[in-house]
Amino acid sequence: MLTKRQVEFLNKVRDIFQKTGHPVHYIDLAQEMGVSKWTAYDVLSELERKGFVRREYSLKGGVGRSQVLFLPVDSPREMGPLSRWKRVKEGLLAQVANLFSQDPDRALADLLKEMPKDPLLGSAYALLALLTFLRSLGQEVLEKIKRAIIRGSCPEKKLFLVTGTGLGLAAQMGPQGIALTPLFSHVQRLQDNLERLSGEEHRLLHDFFLEVLERVS
Numbered sequence: 001m002l003t004k005r006q007v008e009f010l011n012k013v014r015d016i017f018q019k020t021g022h023p024v025h026y027i028d029l030a031q032e033m034g035v036s037k038w039t040a041y042d043v044l045s046e047l048e049r050k051g052f053v054r055r056e057y058s059l060k061g062g063v064g065r066s067q068v069l070f071l072p073v074d075s076p077r078e079m080g081p082l083s084r085w086k087r088v089k090e091g092l093l094a095q096v097a098n099l100f101s102q103d104p105d106r107a108l109a110d111l112l113k114e115m116p117k118d119p120l121l122g123s124a125y126a127l128l129a130l131l132t133f134l135r136s137l138g139q140e141v142l143e144k145i146k147r148a149i150i151r152g153s154c155p156e157k158k159l160f161l162v163t164g165t166g167l168g169l170a171a172q173m174g175p176q177g178i179a180l181t182p183l184f185s186h187v188q189r190l191q192d193n194l195e196r197l198s199g200e201e202h203r204l205l206h207d208f209f210l211e212v213l214e215r216v217s
Contacts, residue, residue, distance in 0.1 A: 003052065006207035009033065010052055011041045014072045023056050044070050088121050089208055092128055096215050099128070104136035112182050119193040120201050126190040127159075127209050129183055130166045135216050137173050142216065144169060149213075155206035159194055162209065163187050 002010065012032055016024045030040035047053045048070070094108045097108045111129040116122045134141050148165040152158030167187055170180065194202065 002047075002052070006043060006047060007049075009040070012048055012071070013047075013053060013070060017071055022123065023071040025069055029070075041068075041096070065126075084118075085120060085124075085204060086183060088116070089125060089204075092124060092208075093211065093215070094202055096128075096212060098217055099132050100135055103154065104133055105200075107132050108183055112186060116187060119197060122186070123190045123193050123197070124208055125207055126186040127205065128212060130163065130170070130187050131216060132181060133170055133180075134166055141169050141173065142213070146213065149206075149210070155202040156194055158200070158206055159202065159209070163191055206212070 009029070012029060013024050016029070016032065026041045026044055027037045029044070032035040032039060041192055044055075048055055051074060053070045054073050056071065057067065058059075061133065101109070108129055111125055111171075115125045134145060135158060144165060148161045149158045152161045167184060171182070197205070
């Protein structure tokens with residue numbers, strides 16, 4: 001648990017990092033907080049011990065000299081693509097039960113409103129949105145989706161088959177609701193993204209889709 005003072009220092013580190021995009025030197029932080037450089041260093045060291053910041057070393061101080069810099073561990077720089085994927089995937093999987101208990105139109109609207117621009121993350125949202133809608137059409141539709149994903153020879157082809165089959169079933173069996181047009185648009189964008197994503201990203205999406213399908217069947 002952080003003290004009030006530690007929270008103030010952490011918030012200032014985050015604020016400086018967000019504005020500059022660079023790790024924070026403890027002397028700069030000291031000037032911002034109106035304390036000595038040693039006080040700032042001690043507080044940052046305690047925040048590091050508790051896992052809220054991480055230190056880096058820079059050689060900008062001159063030949064043979066290094067500067068001690070700090071950055072928040074939850075900053076975008078600290079979150080690589082795989083870390084972001086894991087976080088978003090876990091968040092989406094946690095929403096599955098709630099999404100499928102809602103009215104399909106409302107669930108779709110919520111998902112599409114939150115759709116990220118990142119191709120991989122946006123594709124995961126689009127897959128979940130598609131499954132959310134298809135589930136509302138009945139178990140028979142989900143069985144057709146399962147058969148479609150079995151037919152593909154690799155994750156990329158499986159995803160193309162699933163999304164193509166899903167769009168066809170939605171157009172054929174679904175009511176002409178307002179939510180269908182944006183859903184179709186996002187799924188078609190997903191298909192475009194599949195051509196640009198890597199083989200590993202295809203596998204991540206494929207495994208995510210199977211996990212969701214298992215939960216809704």
